[in-house]
Amino acid sequence: MQGVADSVDNPLSLARGRAGEIVSFISRFGLAAVWLLAGVEKSTQGLIHTAQSVEAYEIFGPDWSLLIAQVIGPLEIAGAALLFLGIFLRYAGWLSTAVLVLFIVGISQAWARGLVIDCGCFGEKATPDGQGMDYLLTILRDVVFIFMSMWTAYRPYRKFALHP
Template identity: 30%
Template sequence: MTFVRTWAGTAARIVLAAVLGYAGWVKVQDLTEAGRTVALYQFVPEESAQLVGAAVAFVELALALLLLAGLATRAVAAVTALLMVTYIAAIASVWARGMSIDCGCFSSGGTLTGGAERGYVVDIARDLAFLGAAAFLITRPRTRYALDRWVLETKER
């Protein structure tokens, strides 16, 4: 059973790294657009949205690199889980307020002309799955091909 959990954790770590890396990379390519997308959520003042959009992009990239390396896996998974909870809450809030926007998770985002209900359900379900993967890593951070393992073994010697 430990063998299966270790490989499941490895898969969760790699999937989260790929998702966060791609999402962060897309945002870094156009930080102005990332800020504009944050402004669409109407959570922060427009003047702060640019900074928040850039910060999110670089945080996602940093988390992706740490997950890919398997370094500080439990802590990084906890931050990832908090990020996913934030994303879920933001999407649910936009939905509850009757707004129609693209989440901007893997694109530049924007205002949608048609109804976004189906998109919100898919976005929330996807982020819940990522939250589950992060929660799994919080409880079982030891995975294959991770620097954590090497660091912990070196400390114990």
């Protein structure tokens, strides 16, 4: 009986629990904000501009780039809605992780091939010196987002969730 009381009253375990909840909250709602901003940016900047950003990676041809440009913004907004509303949080975390890994693959191959492009996300433009985006910084940012996505998949913040 003593062990149960110790675990409940242990300040260290309470602090870890609270810290985990804070990280869960930041991960869920932070990712939702990221996906919302990215999706709204792509949806409002115009289809042609988004298609050109996709095509600049030189992975897809014009037809596929146009199709991707049509769906990527609304899909990002839908992902944000799932996270904000707390619907299928674990699946949303895994889906977010998969999309971010694909983004990193695309950015990495563009960097390795010496392409000078802007990311196409958050309205980022090429650097003033004409050298394109900062590839390393963009990849590191996405790695942080992957951590947040995986945290959401493993330990979702369930408060205010409609269907966790």
